[in-house]
Amino acid sequence: MDVARAEHPHTLPTGSPSLTVPIQPLRVTALAGGVGAARFLRGLLLHARERGLPLDVTVVGNTADDLTISGLRVCPDLDTVMYTLGGGVEERQGWGRTEETFTVAEELRAYGRGRDWFTLGDRDVATHVVRTALLAEGRTPTQVTAALCERWQPGVRLLPMSDDPVETHVVLDGTTGDGATVVHFQEWWVRLRAAVPAREFLLTGIERARPAPGVLDAVHGADVILLPPSNPVVSIGPILAVPGLRDAVRAASAPVVGVSPVIGGAPVRGMADACLAAIGVETDAMAVAGLYADLLDGWLVDLVDAPGTPPDRPVVRALPLLMTDPGAAAAIAGAALDLAATLGGPTGDATDSPTGAALLGEPR
Template structure:
């Protein structure tokens, strides 16, 4: 009789979406149950009266096979007629483009929220449209956005700092107002406690994984679970793979290196989170530093250049 491991993934952003695809493929090839993916909702926002969940939608669209892989966000083959019409009225953010198909998702979400559904119920409703091969759970049903405090003391929503300013304004802190009063979404803690494996995707440690871990109860569940907790480095060859994660890491005093991020998460044996850490072949020299933290280093290829590479990486994480 084959034992079916229960796999939980913590993820956000494009890296999380690609890794989630790899996990789905690896589990399917093993004949095992689909993963539960706990998704960051710290970059959610209200814009022109509708609720946006960028990380949820990135992973939703990727698993559905309708994501725009060239831009890294939104739906493939989308148009922007409504966006330009909204801009003609002087509404919204001209630098934050929403495609017409994408807006369909946001309108459905907003309508359900205004009818009284929770974000968890909304994510489940959106997921029913496609055979995703995974269960998506938001990290919390509370509204917990991410704000960036820049050098002059101004506070910006993360999306404005990231998309409009391209992280060029020096950050001194990242805040998640309301997170201390938030609770994990239904099913999140139960999934972690009941898992055999928990994988931390190679997402931005500060603004994608950080908000998930900041929700009271999630970090504690990770420390208490009998599952092995395996992280995947978002750093390859001492550089970030995508985006401006290095700016985020520097702001919180974390070295932009595979061993630096491993130390940031910490070893479970030392009140941290990780049992094992996947680091790139380019960073093999850092394996001893990771091991010294009390975390088992596993050196593997980390570039998710195509579906096969993403699946191989997920397989390595599951094996670890």
């Protein structure tokens, strides 16, 4: 949230009676990585459904992890969000398609193609075949994502952070077995399991990348901006690194509320500690908040991470953060919206503010 505005937030009165008149949906914009974000967002939609709270959600997804395998364009983070919200995700692993088979991958291996450390399931392959075909026809990543979502109906507007190519590469503190010292993020993450320490992350193409159409509008027009529990270095980091995007979030009138991806000094999922180490940041919930210091208004941490002396900003709330099931995720998402409501709605008074109404209608 804009700091100038944050100093005089039009905090909405609490305790007002719920409205029964039709209310405008709350405009939520979230910056998303993969599994953590997808589960959080599913919780957000569940929370809204359970409370009858109309939401208009835009998800800005990380595309710096994207890669091309056997000529097929794969967007792991966008697909994880799409499959999870669309009901097609393999629930236990958190990514990929449910009831998956691996015939195509087996055949690619027989041809000496594919990558043995990144196996595509058959159902998943179809997504990449369609994506690759549409891109070859000249459609943009934004248009392709929208086309894929026509099938999945994720209940959110899913946007890539940029239509321009950005790729996270990892400068290793050491080498891979075969001597490489710089590898694509996915090779470091999936093949090497982040076991070779990272010295630095390079975002190739980032300087020339522009926010995808709709991204800046979604930030400017949001009533609430959420940072789900995603990797701050390689998921949220690249999104905020798209020129203009971090400034837009900072300048937005909406409160910015994040959810810690770290609980008790360890990442909830994945290997965020290896990423944080590379940039010299402690694997600690409050240290992660420090990465967003210029834009964060509210921060949810786990009970075990409640700071002894809470800072003035961001406003910290402690609650159980393990997304053990959709209901738990819904509770966390609800807490994020609640915190956003206490931090101030959009500028303008409550009668002008459909969001205010929605927030008022939201039980505390």
